[in-house]
Amino acid sequence: MAKRSIVFIINPISGTQSKDNIIELISQHLDQDKFNYQIARTEYAGHATLLAQEHVEKGCDAVVAIGGDGTVNEIARSLVHTSVAFGVIPCGSGNGLARHLRIPMDPLGSIKVLNRFDIECLDYGKINDVPFFCTCGVGFDAFVSSKFAHSEKRGVLTYLENTLREGLKYKPDTYEIEIEGETSKYKAFLIACANASQYGNNAYIAPHASMSDGLMDVTIMEPFTVLEAPQIAVQLFNRTLLQNNKIKTFRCKNIHIHREHPGVIHFDGDPMSAGTDIDVQLIQKGLNMIVNTQQASDTAFGRVVSELYDELISLSISVRNRNIRRIDSFNKEVMRRLKL
Ligand SMILES: Nc1ncnc2c1ncn2[C@@H]1O[C@H](COP(=O)(O)OP(=O)(O)OP(=O)(O)O)[C@@H](O)[C@H]1O
Numbered sequence: 001m002a003k004r005s006i007v008f009i010i011n012p013i014s015g016t017q018s019k020d021n022i023i024e025l026i027s028q029h030l031d032q033d034k035f036n037y038q039i040a041r042t043e044y045a046g047h048a049t050l051l052a053q054e055h056v057e058k059g060c061d062a063v064v065a066i067g068g069d070g071t072v073n074e075i076a077r078s079l080v081h082t083s084v085a086f087g088v089i090p091c092g093s094g095n096g097l098a099r100h101l102r103i104p105m106d107p108l109g110s111i112k113v114l115n116r117f118d119i120e121c122l123d124y125g126k127i128n129d130v131p132f133f134c135t136c137g138v139g140f141d142a143f144v145s146s147k148f149a150h151s152e153k154r155g156v157l158t159y160l161e162n163t164l165r166e167g168l169k170y171k172p173d174t175y176e177i178e179i180e181g182e183t184s185k186y187k188a189f190l191i192a193c194a195n196a197s198q199y200g201n202n203a204y205i206a207p208h209a210s211m212s213d214g215l216m217d218v219t220i221m222e223p224f225t226v227l228e229a230p231q232i233a234v235q236l237f238n239r240t241l242l243q244n245n246k247i248k249t250f251r252c253k254n255i256h257i258h259r260e261h262p263g264v265i266h267f268d269g270d271p272m273s274a275g276t277d278i279d280v281q282l283i284q285k286g287l288n289m290i291v292n293t294q295q296a297s298d299t300a301f302g303r304v305v306s307e308l309y310d311e312l313i314s315l316s317i318s319v320r321n322r323n324i325r326r327i328d329s330f331n332k333e334v335m336r337r338l339k340l
Helices: 020-029 047-058 069-079 096-100 107-116 140-149 156-167 229-237 300-321 327-337
Strands: 004-010 035-041 062-067 085-090 119-127 130-132 135-139 173-179 182-188 190-194 216-221 247-252 254-259 263-267 270-274 277-290
Touching: 004 020, 004 047, 020 035, 020 107, 047 062, 047 069, 062 069, 069 085, 069 096, 069 130, 069 277, 085 096, 085 107, 119 135, 130 135, 130 263, 135 140, 135 173, 140 156, 140 190, 140 263, 140 270, 182 190, 182 216
Parallel strands: 004 035, 004 062, 062 085, 085 277
Antiparallel strands: 119 130, 119 277, 135 190, 135 263, 173 182, 173 254, 190 216, 216 247, 254 277, 263 270
């Protein structure tokens, strides 16, 4: 049988991991009886889309992202509705798509997934005609993505730092949502439209989302106080968010969101400006993905977050013991204690 050709596209600025080590592992462990490969590096934001398109036109069999969800998005949008397969060696800060699909976080494990070359045709979505593969949305998550985009540091801690710092000050907006001709109004902290279940780092914003059901899971998070935030954070990470009474959720193929003011939206964690009207649609079976058929779970980050939760609970108890009642004082105390 003729060898398949794989193009690896590396985003050198994604995550915090060294990419040289991954190149070495590819040369040692990619099954070279089955595959020829070449490596390309992005030189600027958006370059991965052009590189992937170029290689699709040249007739490659697969393109593999070495990066995070931004790189995944840039490459996968050039592969939708083609016969070219898409793979991931997760190397970003959040790796939402790879985690949802249980692609191992260690490069050697993800190379073994590529060697097996098991393909499944998966759904993707579009927000205002921009493709997304994991999640998109409006509200606080979009706002944080715009803060993170301007941050020079990447990685999990930068996300957490931005989320905590901004979450304590963020003012929820009012949204009109139209699904299949019916309109409802919500005041919301965020509205997430999910093809995959998580934002990344095992933060499950739509714990039951599937990339092969032809539907997106919409999660509306209503405003909450800072005292309720730790519970929401824990439920986000232990996949029980839907038990929270501040969460409304439903499934659909298309949604129209109207908001009072223009502002930022996000697609797979990357921010974009948009007007007051936003359309999100789910497109069934558009991406041939190299999937992991021998799945293992990844709970390390969940443990880190439980520790952070314990810290926040003890902080809130000590603050309450000193009779600080007002929420904004409490918020300021949390920010001071976390040195934000
Ligand atoms: N050579 C480059 N120089 C500067 N920016 C780049 C370059 N290549 C890609 N980018 C941009 O880097 C951004 C971040 O990449 P990516 O999302 O893959 O990593 P991450 O943010 O660390 O991970 P995650 O999205 O999983 O949290 C992308 O939006 C992409 O457009």
